[in-house]
Amino acid sequence: MDDSNKFGKLHQQFLCCYPINKMAWSTLQLPLGLEEQRALIAATCGHPLNRRYPVRRSYQEAFVKRLLQVLKDHEELHDDIFESMCGQLAKASLQEEAASEPAASNYAYKHYVLQPGEHITLRESNSFVSEGTTGLCTWEAALALADYLLQHAELVRDKHVLELGAGAGLLGILLKQRSLQLHVGRVLLTDGSAACVQLLRHNIALNFADVNDVAGTPQCAALRWNEVAQFEWAQHAVPQLLLAADVVYDESQFEWLLQALDYIFELAGNGCRMLLASTVRNVDTLHKFMVKLEEHHYLVTPCANVSACASHFCRDHTAAVQIVCITR
Ligand SMILES: C[S@@+](CC[C@H](N)C(=O)[O-])C[C@H]1O[C@@H](n2cnc3c(N)ncnc32)[C@H](O)[C@@H]1O
Incomplete structure (x- = not known):
């Protein structure tokens, strides 16, 4: 069996930097023999994806520390495993030091495993807020909406999609994954931050290096x-499905966001719908936006309870994510 499959959950969680203390450590059938320890390293910090596009060094350090603890508590840790883990960390440090641009060390990679052998790799900022935006990393609401779209593929089939506040680009990159055969129309990812647009361009190139046709890649x-x-607008397809994740948090932007929605719905002759995913941090803020939507004559329909869905993406589930469908 492939090492990644054998340690499937830990492999998936490590590659997308899932919180260390919430990882599926209990899936390890301890004690692990030497070969199993080797296989576990090969599925996580030694995995080719992590070697080529490393996840955050501090995350790797925390993972190794925890793994050493788990192994030591239950059995003897093999010397060459210890050395191998230290070697991975040393390499990650060197890569970080060798980063050519000064800002590059603020970035690392995350890999979202969709199914064995299929993944999305995103370059993301190590900070929640940097370069004047919150959009340089992927937020819970985007992960929840990604899951929702995979479970309701009929919503995206043959639709031209426009995303507002797309951040690092997970959703649009997901929709155009050939292996998923979602048959989505054109996908346009937009953001107001220049740093995000630069990151979107980078992440699209990273995931579609072998695709030449414009229709096969998100724009x-x-x-x-x-x-x-x-x-x-004339350069792009008229949107039929609008997506937005975690864009309702700053009340000073509400009027602008509504103005954008009004404009786009009018452009589409009110023939489009919007899926809006929001992490429920502040109920009042979300409620205020929902009231404003009604004032602008939108119909807001709550979607299925996303927390109950089987999830393809590793989500922390501590904060609820609300997904609503908006029509007019
Ligand atoms: C919290 S991030 C969410 C990013 C991504 N959707 C996700 O869930 O991972 C909010 C995003 O909205 C963008 N944004 C905020 N205000 C905006 C505005 N007035 N115009 C366009 N984009 C805006 C930010 O640049 C940022 O990328």
Whole structure:
């Protein structure tokens, strides 16, 4: 059996930097023999994806520390395993030091495993807020919406999709994964932050290096909600499905976001629908936005309870994510 399959959950969780203390340590059938210890390393810090596009060094350190603890508590730790783990960390440090741009060390990679052998790799910031935006890393709401879309593939089939506040680009990159055969129309990822648009371009190139046709890859562009009328709409397909994840948190942006929605719904002759995913941090803030949607004559329908869905993406589930469908 492939090492990644054997340690499937830990492999998937390690590659997307799932919180160490919530990892599926209990799936390890201890004690592990030398070969099993080797296989576990090969499925996590020694995995080719991590060697080529390493996850955050501090995360790798925390993982190794915890793994050493788990192994030591239950059996003798083999010397060459210890050395191998230290070797991985030393390599991660060197890679970080060798990063050419000064800002590069603020970034690392995450790999979202979809099924054995299929994954999305994203470059993401190590900080929740950097370069004046919150969009340089993937948020819970995007992971929840990604799961929801995979479970309701009929919502995206043959639809031209536009995402607002796309951040690092997970959703659009997911929709265009050939192996998933979702048959989505054009996908346009937009964000108001120049740093996000640069990151979107980078992440699209990373995941579609071997795809040449425009229809087979997501596109990206700068779109600030207060400048929606100046956007070059003629160059893009009229959206039939709007997506947005974790964009309802700053009340000062509500009017601009609504202005953008009004403009886009009108452009689409009200023939589009929007799926909005929001992490429920502050109930009042979300409620205020829902009231404003109604004032702008939108119909808001709650979608199925996402926490109850089987999840393809490793989500922390501590914060609830609300997904609503918006029509007019
Ligand atoms: C919390 S992040 C969410 C990113 C991504 N959707 C996710 O869930 O991982 C919010 C995103 O909205 C974008 N944003 C915020 N205000 C905006 C505005 N006025 N115009 C366009 N984008 C905006 C930010 O740049 C950022 O990428």
